Amino acid sequence: MKLNKNIILLAGSISIAALSCKNGLKEETYSVFDANTLTKPANGEQAVRGTYAGLKDNGGYGYYAGFLYWLYEYPGDVVTTTLTARQGVQLDQLTYDANNATINDVWTSIFRLVSRANESEEIIKNIDYVANGSSDALKRQHLGEVRFLRALAYYDATSLWGNVPLFIxxxxxxxxxxxxxxxxxxxxVEDAMIADLEYAEANLPETYAASEVARATSGAAKALLGRLYMRRLEWKKAADKLAEVMNKNYDLRTRAEGGVVSLFSRDNRSDNEFIFVLKSSSEVDAYTINSNSFGQNSTPWDYNRGWGNFPLNLSxxxxxxPADARRDLLTGKFRTIYGQIMAVPKQYGGEATAAGRDTILATFVYNLKYPHTGNYNYSGFNNVTILRYADVLLMRAEALNELNGPNQESVTLVNQIRSRAGLTEYTLAxxxxxxxxxxxxxDERNKEFFMEGRRRDDLIRWSREAGNSPTSLVKFKEKVVPTLKDPNTYSDAVNYALYPYPLNEIQSNTSLNQSLNDGxxxx
Incomplete structure (x- = not known):
């Protein structure tokens, strides 16, 4: 979709959008505003809230509420899809092209968020906070929040497409x-992201009230900056930046607290492991009230009347x-709504040996990280994790290993994750x-972060490290090809690290042409 005035001016009504986002899945409504009337710190707060609302875009499938994870998870080796999800099948089987609706939708959502952040930044800059009884510190915080969100949007844009239009x-x-x-x-584009994140980490608070867990903190800015350095294979910068997140206000949810399984409970709203989340909530006055599509798509009809569009491969x-607590976040065995037992076959580590009158052999497993739908309750009101502390620990372990080879700190960091999962610890030897x-x-990242939007990036980075080349897809190919229905779908002539630019954008933007999608x- 061309970045025309319809998109650019969309963010002009962010204060209206901030109020309308409380309607859950209803479409946002917009109106023209007069910037000269937005002169109070409260208007800055409204601008910030309207920008956060862009994380879900229009409805429970938009951007971080659903569609972004289609692009990050389907092409990998863990998540697959059902034949009814046509756009998802294209992504899952690597048969997508520039017409894929999800690719188009995510592109539009990302640049809507960029637009909102730009408009919000201008509104906030023009407000005299001090003269209106507030402080420059709050003004800088508000600017830091919208600049963090702009950097996050551009992180996704560059991860998915590489070169993209830059608007600041x-x-x-x-x-x-x-x-x-x-x-x-x-x-x-990454230089602009770094500038935004450095401003954000310098001006955002370390914590907020528990009810505002969805707001960006200095730790969130540092963690995202560390993730960016990891993607750039800048190991020293990544290791140092990630160390700044440690021993601050974050920790792992302990086994005594219920461990990794309870981390994803619908009732767990503000755990110290969450660094930044999309907080989907039906609570009155909750910050960024949203619903998401994960509950309805994560489990099948037989389990709890879900739609089952995110099945995971039995492999x-x-x-x-079996001792790994994270396996409890998968539907290894359950009683269906019809009273039968659905179980993973023994050959895949499950209990079922044969199908029978009361036993069905599972053909997929499903993740339970997102609260199930129940009886036609299709609105997901649970956190969608964007950054969490376990990721920080494993990223630093990886960066230190790339710098120094096997070392005790890397092993210790990995062991924190394994110990929490109930597994034996590694030794340096x-x-x-x-x-x-x-x-x-x-391997640990795969088990820890399934269906959290990390697998595609991990496979691409792993490929570059293992292949010692910025264009290598060795691990991506090794892991993904065995999960394809037709292995010949994979082509060495295609760079799967970059999605095609949406056809709608190419057709409406005279600076672009279809040759950009070659390869x-x-x-």
Whole structure:
């Protein structure tokens, strides 16, 4: 979708959007505003809230409420889909092209959030907080929040497409040339992201009230910056930045507290392991009230009348030790709504040996990280994790290993995750090479972060590390091809690290042309 005035001016009514987002899945409504009337700190707060609402975009499937995870999870080796989800099948089987509706939807959602952040930044800059009884500290906080969100949007944009248009100014400053924006080199976009995140970490508070867990903190800015450095393979910068997040206000949810399974309870709203989340909530006056699509899509009809569009391959269940608490976040065995037992076959680590009158052999497993739907309760009111402390620990372990090879701190960090899961700990002697520890870290990441939007990025980064090349897809190919219905779908001529630019954008933006998608889709 072209970044035209309809998109750019969309954020102009963010104060209206901030109020309308309380209607859950209802569409947001917009109206024209007069910037001269937005002169109070309260208007700055409204602008911030309207920008956060962009994380779910329009409805329970938009952006972080659903569709983004289709792009991050389906092409990997863990999550698959049902034949009824046509757009998802294309992503899952690597047969997508520039017409894929989900690719188009996520592109539009990302740049709507960028637009909102730009408009909010301008509104906040023009408000005199001190003269209106507030403080410059709050003004800087508000600016830090919208700049964090802009950086997050651009993190996703560059992860999915590489070079993208760069906009860091409000629509009031646009020229005619901005109607058809050219692509900006990814490195330059990342420079702008780093500037935003450095501002955010310097000006955001370390904590908020528990009810505002969804607001960006200085720790969130540091963690996202660390994630960016990891993607750039800048190990020293990543390790140092991630260390700044440790020993602050975050920790792992302990086994005594219910461990990793209870972390994803619908009632667990503000745990110290959450660094930044999309807080979906039906609570009165909750910050960023949203619903999401994960509950209805994570489990099948037979389980609890879900839609089952995010099944996981049986082979994934088989990699878990039976003692691993994280396996309890998978539907290894359950009683269906019809009274039968659905169980994973023994060959995949389950209990079922044969189908019978009362036993059905599972063909997939489903994740239970998102509260189930119940009887037609399709609104998901639970946290969608964007950054959490376990990720920080494993990223730092990985960065230190890439810098120094096997080392005690990396092993200790991995062991924190394993111990919480109820597994035996590694020793340094367990790893004879950098490659061996690297593989163990990615194995742990796979078990820890399934269906949290990390697998595609991990496979691409793992490929680059293992192949010693910025264009390598060795691990991506190794893991993904065995899960394809037709292995010949995979083509070495396609760079699966980059999605095709949406056809709608190419057709409406004269700075772009279809040749940009050469090498991004199978011909």
């Amino acid at each position: 100014k409000p629509s009031s400053q646009y020229t005619e040339a901005d109607e058809n924006p050219p692509l900006t080199e990814q490195s330059k 994934f269940y088989s990699i878990f030790d 367990s790893f004879g090479s950098k490659a061996a520890l690297r593989d163990a870290i990615f 991004r889709v199978r011909r």
